[in-house]
Amino acid sequence: MNNRIAEITKGLNSEQEKGVTSMNGPVMIVAGAGSGKTRVLTHRIAYLLEHDVSPDKILALTFTNKAAKEMKERISSLVAPHLAERVWAGTFHSIFARILRQTASKIGYTSDFTIYDTDDSMGAVKRVMQNLGISNQQISHQVARNAISSAKNKMVTRKEYAQMATSIQEKQLALIYNEYENYLQLNNSMDFDDLLINLIVLLRQDREVLERYQNRFKYILVDEYQDTNRPQYIAIKLLAEAHQNICVVGDDAQSIYRWRGADIQNILHFKKDYPYSKIIRLEQNYRSTKTILAAADSIIKRNKNQIHKTLWTDNPEGEKIDLLRCNDDFDEAIKIATRVDMFSRNGYSLNDIAVLYRTNAQSMVLENALRKSNIPYIIVGGISFYKRKEIKDVLSYIRLLVNPKDDEAYYRIINEPPRGIGQTTLKHVRHFSSSKQMCLSDAFSRITEIGDLQQRAIVAIRDFEAFLNVYREKIVHEENPANVIAEYIETTGLLEMYKEMNTEESLDRWNNVLQILSDIKSFFKTNPELTIADYIQQISLMSDIDEKDLKSGSLTLMTVHSAKGLEYPIVFISGMERGLFPLQRQDMHEEEEEEERRLFYVGVTRAKERLLLTYADRRARFGDVSEQSPSNFLREINPDLINRPEYRKPATSFTAPKPKLFAKKEDTSFGNFSQIPEQDYYSQIEPVNVSFKVGDIIKHPHFGKGKIMHLNGVGKQLKAVIKFDSIGNKNLMLEYAKLEKI
DNA sequence: ACTGAGAGTTATATT
DNA sequence: AACTCTCAGT
Numbered sequence: 001m002n003n004r005i006a007e008i009t010k011g012l013n014s015e016q017e018k019g020v021t022s023m024n025g026p027v028m029i030v031a032g033a034g035s036g037k038t039r040v041l042t043h044r045i046a047y048l049l050e051h052d053v054s055p056d057k058i059l060a061l062t063f064t065n066k067a068a069k070e071m072k073e074r075i076s077s078l079v080a081p082h083l084a085e086r087v088w089a090g091t092f093h094s095i096f097a098r099i100l101r102q103t104a105s106k107i108g109y110t111s112d113f114t115i116y117d118t119d120d121s122m123g124a125v126k127r128v129m130q131n132l133g134i135s136n137q138q139i140s141h142q143v144a145r146n147a148i149s150s151a152k153n154k155m156v157t158r159k160e161y162a163q164m165a166t167s168i169q170e171k172q173l174a175l176i177y178n179e180y181e182n183y184l185q186l187n188n189s190m191d192f193d194d195l196l197i198n199l200i201v202l203l204r205q206d207r208e209v210l211e212r213y214q215n216r217f218k219y220i221l222v223d224e225y226q227d228t229n230r231p232q233y234i235a236i237k238l239l240a241e242a243h244q245n246i247c248v249v250g251d252d253a254q255s256i257y258r259w260r261g262a263d264i265q266n267i268l269h270f271k272k273d274y275p276y277s278k279i280i281r282l283e284q285n286y287r288s289t290k291t292i293l294a295a296a297d298s299i300i301k302r303n304k305n306q307i308h309k310t311l312w313t314d315n316p317e318g319e320k321i322d323l324l325r326c327n328d329d330f331d332e333a334i335k336i337a338t339r340v341d342m343f344s345r346n347g348y349s350l351n352d353i354a355v356l357y358r359t360n361a362q363s364m365v366l367e368n369a370l371r372k373s374n375i376p377y378i379i380v381g382g383i384s385f386y387k388r389k390e391i392k393d394v395l396s397y398i399r400l401l402v403n404p405k406d407d408e409a410y411y412r413i414i415n416e417p418p419r420g421i422g423q424t425t426l427k428h429v430r431h432f433s434s435s436k437q438m439c440l441s442d443a444f445s446r447i448t449e450i451g452d453l454q455q456r457a458i459v460a461i462r463d464f465e466a467f468l469n470v471y472r473e474k475i476v477h478e479e480n481p482a483n484v485i486a487e488y489i490e491t492t493g494l495l496e497m498y499k500e501m502n503t504e505e506s507l508d509r510w511n512n513v514l515q516i517l518s519d520i521k522s523f524f525k526t527n528p529e530l531t532i533a534d535y536i537q538q539i540s541l542m543s544d545i546d547e548k549d550l551k552s553g554s555l556t557l558m559t560v561h562s563a564k565g566l567e568y569p570i571v572f573i574s575g576m577e578r579g580l581f582p583l584q585r586q587d588m589h590e591e592e593e594e595e596e597r598r599l600f601y602v603g604v605t606r607a608k609e610r611l612l613l614t615y616a617d618r619r620a621r622f623g624d625v626s627e628q629s630p631s632n633f634l635r636e637i638n639p640d641l642i643n644r645p646e647y648r649k650p651a652t653s654f655t656a657p658k659p660k661l662f663a664k665k666e667d668t669s670f671g672n673f674s675q676i677p678e679q680d681y682y683s684q685i686e687p688v689n690v691s692f693k694v695g696d697i698i699k700h701p702h703f704g705k706g707k708i709m710h711l712n713g714v715g716k717q718l719k720a721v722i723k724f725d726s727i728g729n730k731n732l733m734l735e736y737a738k739l740e741k742i
Numbered sequence: 743a744c745t746g747a748g749a750g751t752t753a754t755a756t757t
Numbered sequence: 758a759a760c761t762c763t764c765a766g767t
Contacts, residue, residue: 093757192757359754422743543757561755583754
């Protein structure tokens with residue numbers, strides 16, 4: 001026993017050891033990038049287990065399933081695996097969903113409730129707005145959904161929202177919010193935010209349940225605490241209140257989810273919330289070279305709001321950071337591909353390399369270049385397998401077996417493949433169902449009461465309902481759900497439809513449907529005790545990063561956000577340009593700039609050995625090619641840490657770059673910028689066009705006379721809202737608008 | 743009921 | 758460029 005405990009604390013530095021061995025009472029671990037926080041968390045759990053804490057008394061909350069899985073695996077290597085398996089480790093959403101399934105009836109749901117992902121929730125908003133007669137033009141669906149989600153993230157109920165609403169738009173949003181909540185309840189479904197909020201509702205309203213779970217989760221650990229939002233914070237607080245054995249790990253410098261409601265105050269206020277807490281700082285970095293760490297430090301120290309800490313490392317100095325100037329995004333992609341290829345011929349595996357970017361849109365050019373040079377890659381995010389139409393359709397069919405009230409699933413597939421239940425029919429049905437406050441399935445059971453329906457449509461609906469019921473029956477009685485599902489999907493005619501279409505795209509879809517069916521089969525083979533409801537839930541709560549395949553020998557492409565928590569020997573960060581990173585949005589404030597800077601910090605600290613930053617002079621954005629200038633962030637890195645780029649040398653193994661662009665740009669090398677004064681270097685940046693100001697009367701070749709109402713953006717990004725006499729308000733990019741002042 | 747053309751909109755990150 | 762929505766024609 002003692003031996004095992006010694007084993008668990010072996011090799012930890014003194015601060016890490018404190019984090020591992022302080023079993024009781026609140027602990028906050030401020031863990032700098034690469035300081036071994038996962039190690040501390042897993043060893044802490046192992047330490048608890050070795051002190052005879054029962055594994056089902058331990059709750060470990062993470063943000064991704066991948067992190068949870070990794071945690072479990074690492075605990076398994078420290079203690080007996082059968083113990084490790086029983087620890088409740090998972091994402092907030094999946095753990096909370098698990099609790100809610102057991103207690104759903106207490107808050108008006110059944111345990112079969114469906115989890116609506118962003119798409120489903122968007123569909124729900126659209127439908128609700130249509131019922132209310134609010135068009136997309138009055139309030140965009142997107143805006144409405146965001147408003148609802150952000151209200152929920154701030155724990156503003158529909159009632160409170162309605163009370164606070166003053167403008168017409170807010171009042172309409174309040175209506176939408178209210179109807180949306182009704183709709184979800186009616187559909188026996190919850191969106192992502194509800195999983196958090198409903199748990200709080202449950203814990204607050206039912207003392208017995210609260211005490212049960214407080215008692216159950218005697219030890220709580222939270223990873224990435226800096227990214228918790230208000231509902232998460234409250235839920236943790238409720239659960240930890242009785243025993244106060246809470247250990248949170250976080251780094252304020254890596255808080256990058258403010259936009260989705262993460263509240264950095266949660267970490268800054270920990271001491272206030274738990275007065276008797278211990279604070280432990282992990283400041284030794286085991287990941288990166290001195291150079292990379294110094295660069296990261298020179299970036300993050302520009303932020304005003306932060307907990308002071310000094311990261312240091314025993315690692316070697318390492319190579320300087322490469323900065324590559326490129327002509328355009330194609331050139332950038334080629335340069336990256338060339339270097340990736342070079343690294344892979346010089347002792348690195350492609351698994352060691354990641355290319356990061358700010359926005360998913362940047363991946364396509366990279367993909368093309370990589371394909372051309374035969375470099376295998378995997379993309380995290382983007383169009384994931386589970387977001388494909390055909391896959392969502394198959395999953396919707398399955399969802400309807402579990403929860404017949406799931407209207408979003410119903411609408412998706414009721415006429416896919418076409419079975420004569422078209423929009424007109426659905427319009428009548430929906431009119432009926434929404435006025436009677438019922439879900440589709442209930443409406444169908446009273447179909448004769450719905451007026452204006454064609455006999456043909458009624459028959460089609462009845463047939464379809466009967467078909468669903470047959471399989472709802474079958475699935476209950478069958479031993480292996482996978483077999484029933486395969487037969488069920490076959491009978492829907494989906495496969496046949498794709499085959500008959502016989503286009504490249506449809507055959508691809510056909511293939512994907514078969515793929516998902518075989519996935520389902522293997523899911524039940526490995527988890528025979530689980531149900532289709534479990535399968536569906538697992539898929540809906542899966543994030544892109546979880547999907548990241550084990551396919552080895554591939555380069556990884558992903559956004560900087562997705563890279564959080566990962567590390568690679570070699571990291572590229574592409575698109576280091578103004579307006580792109582930091583990403584320019586309307587009325588950007590200092591706080592948002594600081595979040596962008598933290599994001600850059602996260603990107604930089606992913607690298608263990610080599611860091612390469614690239615930027616381009618031109619880039620296709622918005623369908624047009626725009627002139628770009630280097631990011632401000634580049635200037636924030638100590639110039640001594642940066643290598644002179646070799647961008648003069650053409651990438652000969654690929655298509656030759658356009659010579660004239662090359663000649664023109666050659667003497668103003670950013671690579672020499674450590675030798676030229678900052679001022680001179682930055683004078684290269686295109687001057688901002690200031691010839692227009694708000695209130696100017698202008699003329700546009702197409703729209704005629706108008707008045708500038710509002711200006712935003714900088715340089716080439718400068719946009720104006722112009723009120724035209726002819727067509728009203730319009731948002732135009734000044735560079736292309738060819739305005740004439742009158 | 744379905745299709746296709748055309749218009750219009752939109753480009754941050756995610757459970 | 759890519760996507761969604763709308764509307765007119767079949």
